[in-house]
Amino acid sequence: MALRYAIMTALLEDELSGYDLARSFDISLGFFWQASHQQIYRELRNLSDRTWVSHRAEQQKGRPERHLYSLTPKGRAALDEWVLENDRMRLQETKDEFYIKLYNLSPDSIDYLADRLAARRSAMMERLYLYERIRRRHYDNPSKLPLRRKGVYLALLGGIMQGKQYLAWCDEALAMLASAAEELPGSSSDADTA
Amino acid sequence: MALRYAIMTALLEDELSGYDLARSFDISLGFFWQASHQQIYRELRNLSDRTWVSHRAEQQKGRPERHLYSLTPKGRAALDEWVLENDRMRLQETKDEFYIKLYNLSPDSIDYLADRLAARRSAMMERLYLYERIRRRHYDNPSKLPLRRKGVYLALLGGIMQGKQYLAWCDEALAMLASAAEELPGSSSDADTA
DNA sequence: AAATGATATGCAAAATGTTGCATATAGAAA
DNA sequence: TTTCTATATGCAACATTTTGCATATCATTT
16 A cells, blocks of 8 residues: 555655656655555556546657656545554564574575675665765755655654664674684684684 | 575474464564564465475364474575575665655644654564563673574664664654644644643 | 453465566667 | 667566454453
């Protein structure tokens, strides 16, 4: 269900195409909800059928038409209702295979896992840069924002805080993995004892 | 795919029933991977078909039989292989509807959202107590743990750090929502001006 | 005595999400 | 000139997850 409302939320202020929506899921919305373009196009058709969104075609030279979607009053009402609906409260459902792999830490896997963890660390770092940039540019003085933008800011803040915490965890984990690898019998990286 | 390996990981040290597995997903494993009992039973059948787990029935008076599952050498090998497999690196996929609802912050929704946020805060607090208890009891001196337990510890630490960060975010968000609600025209909670 | 909650397992349908493919053009880079 | 990237949309098959139901017993609570 939530994808449907995420799309409508993205349409609150702008008229967007499926492609635009996919982009916007890549950036701002995508921190809390991910969706592929296939899912988005399918859901847009669904929303059109319900008349919760309307669309108009925009001709373009050469390229396929752009279908621009916007929220109808009916869709807007459905969104407003959903916001106030019973909250299922799934507490921070972090579904990440990596933790399962960590449960399987062994001499065979330690180097691989440390490597993958380092990759995650730098990917998160990059994402954080993006979010901090957005924060500085658009949310510099949060207390002065209009109400709805305050909500968006809080979501962004959630992403930023979570990202920073993740970096801190990566650092602790990498340090622990490094020292554990050193203590391993037959560790081939004892170059300093030569 | 990951559920399959999560189950096998849970079976690494103990022989467990479907019910036990569902319990263990509720607690330790469930911080990073959630699964309902229906999913677990289905996956256990699947794993049996592949002969990656074996099972034996345990009679009980009155109650239905308990089917106890354990990892076969073949399953163990498949798990080991999976751990070293190409990592898809889905960076912390936080799928939480609540953030979408926050994007829809309005005078109509602010009280409801503040209430739901407070509920999340206390649920997370409770979960944190549980994890801190486990940490103190079983992972008091992480550097002395055997290698595999270090991995489990790191996952637990990830959960704890994430939980603490979430609490901090909740506090910031609640404060902001409270001050925004006060500034609302027609705020009926101006009891102090009577 | 009846209701609830924990133990213990499972089917079926619906909703959601992923993966692979397919089409088409413009502009930039190699 | 070919290849790559971005724009722009979509189908079909498959995998996964969720929701609702169903069964059965024991122990505790109302």
